[in-house]
Amino acid sequence: MAAVMTMPGFQSVAADQRPNIVLFMVDDMGWQDTSLPFYKERTPLNDRYRTPNMERLAEMGVKFTQAYACAISSPSRCSLMTGMNQARHRVTNWTLHKDRMTDDPMQNGLTLPDWNYNGIQPVPGMNNATYCTTLPSILKQNGYHTIHVGKAHFGALTTPAADPVTMGFDVNIGGTAAGGPADGAYLGENRYGHDAAGNPISPYAVPHLEEYWDKDVFLTEALTLEAIKAVDQSRSTGRPFYLYMSHYAVHVPFRLDNRFADNYTSLDGTEQMYATLLEGMDKSLGDIIDYLEATDQIDNTVIIFMSDNGGLDFYARGNAPSGTGNLHNYPLRSGKGSLYEGGVREPMIVYWKGVAEPGRVCDDYLIIEDFFPSILEMAGISDYNTEQHVDGVSFVPLIAGTGNPSEGRSLYWNTPHNWTNMIDEQTKRNLGIGQNCSIRRGDYKLVYWYLDGAKELFNIAEDISESTDISAMNPELVRQLSSDLGEFLRSCGGQRPTVTATGKPCPWPDEI
Numbered sequence: 373m374a375a376v377m378t379m380p381g382f383q384s385v386a387a388d389q390r391p392n393i394v395l396f397m398v399d400d401m402g403w404q405d406t407s408l409p410f411y412k413e414r415t416p417l418n419d420r421y422r423t424p425n426m427e428r429l430a431e432m433g434v435k436f437t438q439a440y441a442c443a444i445s446s447p448s449r450c451s452l453m454t455g456m457n458q459a460r461h462r463v464t465n466w467t468l469h470k471d472r473m474t475d476d477p478m479q480n481g482l483t484l485p486d487w488n489y490n491g492i493q494p495v496p497g498m499n500n501a502t503y504c505t506t507l508p509s510i511l512k513q514n515g516y517h518t519i520h521v522g523k524a525h526f527g528a529l530t531t532p533a534a535d536p537v538t539m540g541f542d543v544n545i546g547g548t549a550a551g552g553p554a555d556g557a558y559l560g561e562n563r564y565g566h567d568a569a570g571n572p573i574s575p576y577a578v579p580h581l582e583e584y585w586d587k588d589v590f591l592t593e594a595l596t597l598e599a600i601k602a603v604d605q606s607r608s609t610g611r612p613f614y615l616y617m618s619h620y621a622v623h624v625p626f627r628l629d630n631r632f633a634d635n636y637t638s639l640d641g642t643e644q645m646y647a648t649l650l651e652g653m654d655k656s657l658g659d660i661i662d663y664l665e666a667t668d669q670i671d672n673t674v675i676i677f678m679s680d681n682g683g684l685d686f687y688a689r690g691n692a693p694s695g696t697g698n699l700h701n702y703p704l705r706s707g708k709g710s711l712y713e714g715g716v717r718e719p720m721i722v723y724w725k726g727v728a729e730p731g732r733v734c735d736d737y738l739i740i741e742d743f744f745p746s747i748l749e750m751a752g753i754s755d756y757n758t759e760q761h762v763d764g765v766s767f768v769p770l771i772a773g774t775g776n777p778s779e780g781r782s783l784y785w786n787t788p789h790n791w792t793n794m795i796d797e798q799t800k801r802n803l804g805i806g807q808n809c810s811i812r813r814g815d816y817k818l819v820y821w822y823l824d825g826a827k828e829l830f831n832i833a834e835d836i837s838e839s840t841d842i843s844a845m846n847p848e849l850v851r852q853l854s855s856d857l858g859e860f861l862r863s864c865g866g867q868r869p870t871v872t873a874t875g876k877p878c879p880w881p882d883e884i
Contacts, residue, residue: 402683455744491527509540858882
C-alpha cells in the first residue's frame with residue numbers, strides 16, 4: 373500500500389469549511405468544441421458553437437490550455453479514479469464485456485497484449501483487472517457525500533465496477549459499464565434505450581430515469597435534473613458533496629437536441645446534431661451553476677470542467693461543411709483514439725473562490741491522473757492510503773498560481789491496441805491511431821510506433837498542428853525522450869505488442 377501525502381498549504385481544512393466539489397466531465401468533447409477559445413486566437417470552431425456557460429465559468433475561474441487526458445474513454449476514467457497512468461493500470465482500451473477484449477488481438481503482423489479489459493475493480497483477485505482504492509471511496513471515508521450521475525465506464529459488465537456504488541459513490545444515477553448511450557437513447561420518447569416493457573434493449577441503455585420515459589426530455593436534461601435533486605437532498609446530510617456530473621454527451625450515436633436546433637440551421641445533419649449536443653451540455657453546466665448560486669453554495673463549491681478524450685475525427689462525423697477535409701479539432705491534428713494533440717488535449721476550467729483568480733489563463737500542462745491527488749487536496753484530505761501507486765501530481769499550485777509542479781516533468785501515454793476498424797491502416801497511421809506510445813516533456817513530444825519502430829518528434833509550442841516531424845534534426849533529443857519513455861513503461865509494467873511471426877516483443881522506444 374502506498375501512503376500519499378499532499379502538498380503543504382492546503383492540508384488543514386476544518387470539517388465545516390471543506391468545499392463541495394463538482395467534477396463536470398464531458399464525453400468526447402474536443403479542445404475547440406466551444407465558443408470559449410483555448411488556443412491563442414479564435415478559430416472557426418469557436419464561432420460555430422455556443423457555450424456561454426463555459427465562457428461564464430472561465431470568467432469565474434482559471435482556464436487551462438494544456439490539459440491532457442488519454443486518447444480513449446476507459447483509460448482516462450480509470451486514471452481519474454485511481455491516479456495511475458494508463459500504462460500502469462493497463463486499462464489501455466475501452467471496456468465492455470467481462471473477460472473479453474474489445475479489439476482484435478491480431479493486427480498488422482502484431483499480437484496485441486492481453487490487457488485489463490475488466491477495468492479497475494474495488495475487490496482483489498479478478499483476472500485482467502486492477503485492484504485499486506478509488507477517489508470517491510477516499511472522499512466518502514473522509515465525510516463527503518459522493519454522487520455519480522451519468523456515464524461510468526470503469527469496468528466490464530457483471531463485474532463490481534459496473535455499478536459506481538461499489539466504487540465509493542453513495543448515489544448512482546445512470547452509470548453502468550457502457551461507454552455511450554444506446555441508439556436513440558438520448559430521447560425520453562425512446563425511454564433512454566428501454567423497450568415498451570421497460571427492459572434495456574442493449575447494454576447501452578441508460579438506467580434510473582423512469583420519471584422521464586415517454587416524455588420530450590433529452591438525456592442531458594434528465595441527468596441534470598436528477599443531479600440537482602441529488603445535490604439538494606445531500607444538504608440534509610450535513611456533509612459536503614462530491615458530484616461527478618459525467619455526461620453521455622457528446623458521444624455517438626448523435627441525436628438532435630431540438631431545444632437548440634434553430635441555432636445551427638447552416639450545418640448539415642450530423643454537424644447540426646453535434647452542435648446541439650454541445651449546447652445542451654453547456655446548458656447543463658449553467659443550470660448547475662445557477663442552482664449553486666440560488667442556494668448560496670457557490671462560494672464554497674469547487675467546479676472543475678473537463679473532457680475524457682479528444683473530439684471525434686472526420687471518419688466518424690463526415691467532412692466539415694467547408695469541404696476542406698478534417699477541421700473538427702483544428703488547429704490540433706487528428707482526434708479521439710490518437711496520440712496526436714487532437715486525441716488527448718482537452719478543454720479544462722476550474723472555479724474555486726479565493727484560490728482561482730477569476731479570468732486567469734494557465735498554459736502549464738497537466739494530465740488526467742493528476743485529478744486524483746488534486747481533488748483530495750481540494751477536500752483537505754492530506755493523509756490516505758491506496759492499494760495502487762499514484763502517478764498523478766496535484767495541480768492545486770497551478771490553480772492558485774503559486775508554482776508549476778509539472779516543470780521538468782514528463783507526461784506519458786501507451787496505447788498498444790487497435791481502437792477502431794472503421795478506417796484503413798494507412799489512414800489510421802496518418803491520424804496517429806494504432807499501436808503506439810508517446811511522451812511530452814517541455815515543448816517537445818515524441819510518438820513511437822511499435823509496428824516498425826518509427827519515431828516522430830514535434831515542437832508543440834511552435835507546431836501545435838504537429839505538421840512537421842523534426843526527429844531527423846534532433847537525434848540527441850529523440851534519444852533522451854526515447855530513454856525516458858522506455859524507462860517509464862518498463863518501471864510501471866507497461867505492455868507492448870509482440871511480433872506474431874517470431875513471438876518476440878516489439879522493442880521499447882529506447883531499444884531502437
